Amino acid sequence: MNTSAQGLRVLVTAGAAGIGRVIAQTFLAHGARVHVCDIDTKALAEMKALAPQVTQSVADVANLADVDRLFGDVATHLGGLDVLVNNAGIAGPTAKVEDIAPEEWDRCIAVDLNGMFYVTRKAMPLIKAAGGGSIVNLSSAAGRLGFPRRTPYAAAKWAVVGFTKSLAIEAGPDKVRVNCIQPGMVAGERINRVIEARAKAKGISFEQERDESLESISLRTFVSAQDIANMALFVATEAGRNITGQALSVCGDHQYLS
DSSP, X not given: OOOOOTXXXXXXXXXXXXXXXXXXXXXXXXXXXXXXEESOHHHHHHHHHHOTTSEEEEOOTTOHXXXXXXXXXXXXXXXXXXXXXXOOOOOOOOSOGGGSOHHHHHHHHXXXXXXXXXXXXXXXXXXXXXTOEEEEEEOOGGGTSOOTTOHHHHHHHHHHHHHHHHHHHHHGGGTEEEEEEEEOOBTTXXXXXXXXXXXXXXXXXXXXXXXXXHHTBTTOSOXXXXXXXXXXXXXXXXXXXXXXXXXXXXXXXXXXXX
């Protein structure tokens, strides 16, 4: 199975920490040239220390001026683009819909959906000019299941699936493959914050909420950031050359969200 990324030019949004960092490092380890963007300057500095060959930009994907500047940096450092990994996203609020402030809804949609569009519209001409390539969008298990008290996030992640499938049809004749990954509960600080917020909303302990969440997963375990990175690498390389328009769950068989 050929998962070599040798010579591929790869952009990973929110690539300085968490899942994005592991995705960036995985492509780098398989021969790619990688550029990352992030809004977290501390994380970018840490990424620079860990992988100095990975070039980087400070950018908020929900800001059009930042995205324009990002692609100026991509042109400078990579000279083109073969693979885009739309990883940037935020958890959004945890509350019943009547208790969500409009500005909280707007920010979640702005980052998780609008930002994906802003980045993709700039990346697509570069990938087409390269003769084709791959776009990997990060959705979520919340993009195939209902998610009470997380309506902004779920709405955005369901929309990512529609964006992915529609774009795959549109871009297929130009040899651009478009897929999305639907992670389940990925071990790390971010899911811990989500569990803590959900536990608070329910009036139960962190440990009780964590254990109840694991009961909804067939394998009774969290997935890892490396699991997500492995899937991204697979669909973006020769191994996944005939995979497009798919929403691919990496979740241990998550049955329901609560």
